[in-house]
Amino acid sequence: MKTKKELAVEFDHHSPDFNRDPVPELTALRQKCPLGYTASHDGYWVATTYDNARRVLSEPENFTVERSADGLRGGKLIPSAPHAPLILPGALDGPPHDRLRDPLRRFFLRPNVEAHMAEAVTGFVAELLATLRDRDEFEFASEFSFELTVRTIFRLVGLDDEIEDKGEFIRMLEDAFAIDPEAGSDRDSVAQVTSSRFLEAEALVKSVVVARKVAPTEDLIGIMVAAEPELTVDEIVSLTLSLVLGGVRTTAATLENVVWHLDQDRKLREELRADPARIPRVIDELVRYYPATPVVARTAVRDVELDGALIHEGDRIAAVIPSANLDEDRFPCAERIDPDRRDGPPLTFGAGIHFCMGIWLAKMELRLAVAGLLAEMPDYEVDRAASRRFEKLGVNNGWARLVVRPRTGTL
DSSP states (O other): OBOTTTTBOOOOTTSHHHHHOHHHHHHHHHHHOSEEEEOGGGOEEEEOSHHHHHHHHHOTTTEEOOBOTTSSSBSSSSSOOTTSOOOTTTTOOHHHHHHHHHHHHGGGSHHHHHHHHHHHHHHHHHHHHHHHTTSSOEEHIIIIIHHHHHHHHHHHHTOTTTOSOHHHHHHHHHHHTTOOTTTGGGHHHHHHHHHHHHHHHHHHHHHHHHHHHHSOOSSHHHHHHTOSSOOOHHHHHHHHHHHHHHTTHHHHHHHHHHHHHHHHOHHHHHHHHHOGGGHHHHHHHHHHHSOSOOEEEEEESSOEEETTEEEOTTOEEEEEHHHHTTOTTTSTTTTSOOTTOOSOOOSTTOOGGGSOTTHHHHHHHHHHHHHHHHHHOTTOEEOGGGOEEOSOOSSOOOEEEOEEESSTTOO
């Protein structure tokens, strides 16, 4: 068995090097050391190949998503954030996870999502584009992708009328749950500062849930209120806040990367304009190439062998999603965007019991947004000099600023 010392690598997903351009670094790391061990952030294993990363994500009997009782170790992210509330049901394994997730499964099936939300999302896209298409330029990340995903998730969950400043509510949740995209490894300190505002948010949502107990609705809160076996009010509140949080920034970041890529690949953009039916396949490929969450962590629950190394009980291990999704052994010619690829699913939406429930909602938003954008702004250009990704990409592979000019020739 190879030891941590033998497999030592220099790797820190919160570092400036990872932020600048992780693909070459990850390619070299994957080829040199499919499984490595870094001393960063108190030490963790780094799984860079598809097979290794998939095992980490899909074997809860060996690698748990749960935090330790004191909150100081474990969880989905590295480093841990002991002061952040749990994101449910994804922060649990086994029967507790299944009990909270099972009532939601049917609601998130593709036909149900399309039936409940396609018309609303189409309207959101049209409204936003109508306000932006005649501008000389606009900031896509805040004015379109974030706004679209915020509107969508609040409508889906059933909090449309209860929260006035929805964007500020989301930003507060990002701080409280320690996934602020700009905070990097300082996430837990931000969570501490936000704790009182989070308690206010819990109280607000609790009042909504209690009211829905009396007057049921057909939105997601209504589904949870009517669940059998019954969910407690506190469980519904936690699930609601977790689902609101999870439905925004990841989809927004993916949409931003799609817009960035189609600005560069004008030939592909023209093909999509000529045949919009190809949009879903192209989105699938770009989701593989630009995963919104670069690093997802687990904790070994027992001593387990992985790729010739002994992972000890309690060791932290990270599945590096962009590396796994570019693994040539799984995806031949992995750095080429191939909409006709049939190599199986990437790890962007996870694997195993924690596979993302919101996959069909996200894909629908992406499909309708790209179709609308290409119809209303077919010649858009990205001002690359004025755009920048988040300063730290370890939590979210998105854009702090993405400047779009709707008409060609305005740059």
